[in-house]
Amino acid sequence: MIRFDDVTFRYASNDLFRLDGVGFTIEEGELCLVIGPTGSGKSTLLGCVNNLVPLFTGGVRTGRITVDDRDTTLLPTRELATTVGYVGQDPLAGFVTDTVEEELAYSMEQLGFPEAEMRRRVEETLDLLGIADLRRRPLRSLSGGQQQRVAIGSVLASSPRVLVLDEPTSALDPIAAEEVLALISRLVRDLGTTVLLAEHRMERVIEFADSVLLVHPDATVRHGPVRDVLRDAPIQPPLVELGLGQGWDPLPLTIREGRRLAALQRRRWQDDPPALPAPPAAGETILRAEGVVVEYPGVVAVRGVDLALREGEVTALMGRNGCGKSSLLWALQGAGRTSAGRVTTARRVSLVPQTASDLLYLASVRAECEAGDVAAGAPGGTTEALLRNLVPTIDLDAHPRDLSEGQKIAVVLAVELVGDPEVVLLDEPTRGLDYAAKAVLGDTIARMAAEGRSVVIATHDVEMAARSCSRVVVMAEGEVVSDGPAREVLASSQLLATQVAKVANPLPLLTVEEYERAAR
Amino acid sequence: MTRRYFLPRPLHPFAWWGYAIALAVTAGATSNPLLLLAIVAVVTLVTIARRGDNPWAKGFKLYLWLGLFVVAFRVAFRVVFGGGDGPTILFTLPEVPLPEFVRGVRLLGPVSLESLLYGLYDGLRLATMIICVGAANSLANPKRLLAALPSALYELGTILVVSFSVFPQLGDSFTRVLRVRRLRRSREARTRRQRLGVVETIIVPVLSDALERSVALAASMEVRGYGRGGVATARERALSSGAGLAGVAVLAVWSYFLLARPGIGPTVLRTNLVELGLLLVGIGLIVLAMRVIGRHVRRTRYRRDRWRVAETLTLVCGLVPAAIVEYVRSYGDPSVLHPSITPLVWPALDPLLLAAVAVAALPAFITPPPALSTAGPALEGLS
Numbered sequence: 051m052i053r054f055d056d057v058t059f060r061y062a063s064n065d066l067f068r069l070d071g072v073g074f075t076i077e078e079g080e081l082c083l084v085i086g087p088t089g090s091g092k093s094t095l096l097g098c099v100n101n102l103v104p105l106f107t108g109g110v111r112t113g114r115i116t117v118d119d120r121d122t123t124l125l126p127t128r129e130l131a132t133t134v135g136y137v138g139q140d141p142l143a144g145f146v147t148d149t150v151e152e153e154l155a156y157s158m159e160q161l162g163f164p165e166a167e168m169r170r171r172v173e174e175t176l177d178l179l180g181i182a183d184l185r186r187r188p189l190r191s192l193s194g195g196q197q198q199r200v201a202i203g204s205v206l207a208s209s210p211r212v213l214v215l216d217e218p219t220s221a222l223d224p225i226a227a228e229e230v231l232a233l234i235s236r237l238v239r240d241l242g243t244t245v246l247l248a249e250h251r252m253e254r255v256i257e258f259a260d261s262v263l264l265v266h267p268d269a270t271v272r273h274g275p276v277r278d279v280l281r282d283a284p285i286q287p288p289l290v291e292l293g294l295g296q297g298w299d300p301l302p303l304t305i306r307e308g309r310r311l312a313a314l315q316r317r318r319w320q321d322d323p324p325a326l327p328a329p330p331a332a333g334e335t336i337l338r339a340e341g342v343v344v345e346y347p348g349v350v351a352v353r354g355v356d357l358a359l360r361e362g363e364v365t366a367l368m369g370r371n372g373c374g375k376s377s378l379l380w381a382l383q384g385a386g387r388t389s390a391g392r393v394t395t396a397r398r399v400s401l402v403p404q405t406a407s408d409l410l411y412l413a414s415v416r417a418e419c420e421a422g423d424v425a426a427g428a429p430g431g432t433t434e435a436l437l438r439n440l441v442p443t444i445d446l447d448a449h450p451r452d453l454s455e456g457q458k459i460a461v462v463l464a465v466e467l468v469g470d471p472e473v474v475l476l477d478e479p480t481r482g483l484d485y486a487a488k489a490v491l492g493d494t495i496a497r498m499a500a501e502g503r504s505v506v507i508a509t510h511d512v513e514m515a516a517r518s519c520s521r522v523v524v525m526a527e528g529e530v531v532s533d534g535p536a537r538e539v540l541a542s543s544q545l546l547a548t549q550v551a552k553v554a555n556p557l558p559l560l561t562v563e564e565y566e567r568a569a570r
Numbered sequence: 571m572t573r574r575y576f577l578p579r580p581l582h583p584f585a586w587w588g589y590a591i592a593l594a595v596t597a598g599a600t601s602n603p604l605l606l607l608a609i610v611a612v613v614t615l616v617t618i619a620r621r622g623d624n625p626w627a628k629g630f631k632l633y634l635w636l637g638l639f640v641v642a643f644r645v646a647f648r649v650v651f652g653g654g655d656g657p658t659i660l661f662t663l664p665e666v667p668l669p670e671f672v673r674g675v676r677l678l679g680p681v682s683l684e685s686l687l688y689g690l691y692d693g694l695r696l697a698t699m700i701i702c703v704g705a706a707n708s709l710a711n712p713k714r715l716l717a718a719l720p721s722a723l724y725e726l727g728t729i730l731v732v733s734f735s736v737f738p739q740l741g742d743s744f745t746r747v748l749r750v751r752r753l754r755r756s757r758e759a760r761t762r763r764q765r766l767g768v769v770e771t772i773i774v775p776v777l778s779d780a781l782e783r784s785v786a787l788a789a790s791m792e793v794r795g796y797g798r799g800g801v802a803t804a805r806e807r808a809l810s811s812g813a814g815l816a817g818v819a820v821l822a823v824w825s826y827f828l829l830a831r832p833g834i835g836p837t838v839l840r841t842n843l844v845e846l847g848l849l850l851v852g853i854g855l856i857v858l859a860m861r862v863i864g865r866h867v868r869r870t871r872y873r874r875d876r877w878r879v880a881e882t883l884t885l886v887c888g889l890v891p892a893a894i895v896e897y898v899r900s901y902g903d904p905s906v907l908h909p910s911i912t913p914l915v916w917p918a919l920d921p922l923l924l925a926a927v928a929v930a931a932l933p934a935f936i937t938p939p940p941a942l943s944t945a946g947p948a949l950e951g952l953s
Binding site: 143 | 713728732738739746747749750751752753770771774775778782783786787788789790791792793794795796797798869870871872873874941
């Protein structure tokens with residue numbers, strides 16, 4: 051169905067190959083999962099399928115790509131619209147119309163479908179996606195998961211033979227992501243559409259995938275059966291990592307397989323419970339919030355939250371989108387709205403907002419650093435030194451907008467750290483980060499905690515919370531529903547348990563490391 | 571049969587616009603405050619009975635306020651500058667002496683009832699026309715109006731729709747950036763340079779956001795086949811846009827002639843030949859432009875609004891009052907349409923005009939109600 055034949059791609063201004071001698075074949079009805087570290091060229095590869103690369107991005111592409119037995123070399127993207135449906139990361143950015151029904155019909159209008167046919171297909175698509183009750187709703191009023199479902203529906207309505215999805219869940223919270231991924235796997239089974247899916251939450255789709263396409267940082271790819279490719283991929287779900295470490299065969303892809311393979315070990319632990327690492331001792335309280343209420347017109351975002359932050363403690367703030375995490379962080383920092391209650395702290399509090407790039411507006415990283423020094427009244431070069439500490443490889447002359455997500459956060463963090471805050475609040479810092487960048491961020495957080503700062507991260511990333519945080523606070527509808535040591539909160543929850551915790555249950559082990567130590 | 575006729579559905583936008591414009595023309599032909607107030611009342615009734623629940627529908631109140639403002643402004647203008655003065659002096663304000671060279675302009679001074687009434691009648695007429703247009707805007711979703719346009723104007727419609735969706739997004743970016751800015755320890759801007767810096771910190775992120783969004787949108791439209799349905803050649807493009815512009819210009823001149831009564835040029839059968847010629851040439855040019863560009867369009871429309879009985883009835887209900895007013899103007903008693911102010915005569919309505927107003931109110935009852943987006947229980951699936 052899709053065949054790449056020795057495809058190479060590079061941007062005209064740069065000799066570095068983004069794709070180098072890429073060749074693979076994807077059969078009809080196959081669900082192929084595309085994985086690789088951020089910046090490795092996953093999006094470039096997916097864009098090649100419908101010629102968005104290089105027609106939209108510019109650059110030089112050689113080699114041959116055939117889709118549905120058609121050589122696509124000379125076809126513009128719009129001519130491929132009947133064959134290839136493409137869904138990007140941010141659904142809202144791609145909407146052309148403003149209500150659900152019209153968005154579903156948009157593609158078909160462009161392709162000149164007859165009116166009766168169009169009407170029928172819109173109705174069918176509404177049912178297929180389970181969004182019939184939203185048909186007249188404005189797109190902007192939908193939740194993220196619903197928006198992404200509409201975006202998928204809008205390309206499905208014209209029934210393309212191939213569906214290309216570029217990280218469709220990266221802007222969604224885990225529940226919405228689940229919704230979208232469940233939909234995709236159902237479509238593959240029911241419609242037999244060929245799907246090319248880039249996804250960093252791969253544990254959710256791995257069991258449905260027929261093959262994996264691994265994009266290496268050196269711009270080459272490897273295509274093969276799921277287990278073969280994952281065995282030596284640089285990015286693995288924790289369950290696969292665990293399976294490899296334990297020498298399990300076949301490699302477990304689902305929790306069910308993992309639990310079966312770990313049955314013996316669990317029985318052993320029942321007789322002889324291993325010692326669990328104790329949570330690190332926290333220092334004295336440096337920030338206390340009492341009865342914080344945040345109200346917006348028509349919405350109560352935070353309803354009376356009491357929270358105490360202690361020195362050297364890393365707290366994860368979790369909960370679904372819109373449960374009041376951000377509002378609480380802003381209230382704690384003091385810049386946000388507080389309708390009632392009180393936040394008392396003698397110390398400086400810093401907040402890194404969700405879209406860190408909003409704080410970066412100067413022409414180069416160096417200028418940002420200098421502005422940071424001036425604002426904090428610190429001697430020149432302080433911010434730069436801090437930044438070098440966080441990301442040694444950063445290019446100081448780069449434009450901040452050109453940095454990767456992880457680097458942007460590092461720059462904002464460095465500027466904040468110059469002021470020597472005792473409390474650091476991070477609003478969804480893991481969004482858009484790959485495993486390696488998350489590991490770097492985890493180290494940074496650990497270092498800040500070791501210096502005696504109190505760190506709070508609002509996150510959906512359970513694995514990140516398990517690895518970096520000592521305490522977890524879960525919010526729902528503006529209230530704190532559970533607050534305790536990470537081990538207790540994460541391991542006892544159905545939804546927030548890590549993969550390892552699900553395998554090791556009832557023993558509260560959270561990470562692969564802990565499991566391996568306990569199994570020794 | 572009647573049950574089917576009254577099933578909720580949105581009316582064809584042209585029907586509402588035709589109805590409202592006809593009423594606006596009716597209002598333009600009279601200065602009788604009773605008739606004008608009756609038209610406002612009728613239009614308000616129809617709007618409240620038949621508007622949908624989209625954001626535009628809620629805009630009607632704004633037009634009412636705008637109308638009120640226009641009336642108040644006209645009257646206040648008469649108080650300050652006078653004009654059209656009569657013998658009935660209500661009160662006298664201290665006049666501001668002005669230098670010799672602005673003779674003819676008066677500030678304050680005696681305020682006459684006639685002058686105020688001129689202002690009131692005139693303002694009321696303008697306000698009624700504004701409110702009629704506002705009613706059309708709330709009754710017919712402007713987007714459906716664009717959808718009903720001939721396919722040659724499709725590109726224009728797309729541009730409007732996209733820019734409408736961009737504004738709320740720009741607003742979002744703006745509030746987000748403003749909020750985030752508070753996190754930075756920004757000291758008071760003292761120098762001019764620093765104040766400019768404040769602007770830069772807001773505008774740079776908002777604009778780069780907007781740029782990224784527009785590229786994403788363009789890619790999305792391309793991916794979904796936008797622009798597939800054939801492309802016109804440069805020659806055809808030039809021809810169609812030239813003809814279109816010329817047509818619009820001719821129609822503009824025509825509307826000027828129409829408003830500048832009495833008309834200029836020869837008249838045959840009570841029709842001004844110059845006016846008629848301009849109208850025909852203008853329409854012809856526009857049709858030509860559309861034919862040229864529309865030849866290439868291979869695009870279809872989802873759920874196109876259809877013209878049915880209710881649409882015709884609505885349009886007729888708008889045209890009948892206009893015709894009656896025209897009849898009264900030509901053959902009846904013109905003093906009913908333009909009640910005399912000097913000498914002051916209390917305005918009155920005659921039965922014919924009352925009937926006209928009653929007909930204009932009919933669409934509130936004889937058209938199907940609008941389909942509301944929130945109405946009804948959750949729908950069951952097809953299968």
